[in-house]
Amino acid sequence: MRRRTLLKIISGCLGSICAAIVGLPGISFVFEALRKNGASGELTRRVARLKDLPVGKAVAVPIIGARQDAWTVHPDEVLGRVWLVRQNTEAKEGDQPKSEIFAFSATCPHLGCAVQHDAKENRFLCPCHRAIFGLDGERITAKKGDQQNPSPRAMDLLSSRLVTDEATQEVWVEVTYQKFEQGLTKKVLKA
DSSP states (O other), X not given: OOHHHHHHHHHXXXXXXXXXXXXXXXXXXXHHHHHHHHOOOOEEEEEEEGGGSOBTOEEEEEEEEEEEETTEEEEEEEEEEEEEEEEEEEEEETTXXXXXXXXXXXXXXXXXXXXXXETTTTEEXXXXXXXXXXXXXXXXXXXXXXXXXXXXXXXXXXXXXXXXXXXXXXXXXXXXEXXXXXXXXXXXXXX
């Protein structure tokens, strides 16, 4: 081997090592910022006053929060949408009937289209592939001759609770928003 060839190989290796030492922290910084942007996480928000929710009707509400795009933070953006369905129960809580609130992700578990409310039939409908869900979020199976429901599972139920505002004494619905993988038979949080 010639001396010139050996020096080219050694200088190429040293240059690669120096580039890796300088470049790897920068690359990991960029990938970390991108990974944080795609993470679903949990986001708890007050979304609606209880008195604004009619019993047995679906109401769509946006989930507002800050979104980070690499290094830029976008405050007060719509991060997702939730369907709220209020149902009264027989039990009494003081003078008021106790209300149970169902909060469903407005993202179809089939392929991620936006689920809409069919007011005529009072049910949920995905316009992309005609998946049908009841107000309880469960899949509705097709009648004879109709297209089969393509959704692999029911609508994604989110955690919700009623909270009383200390200043106004109004009762609010608080929802913990999460994103789930589509196309799976079980709910799996997006990574």
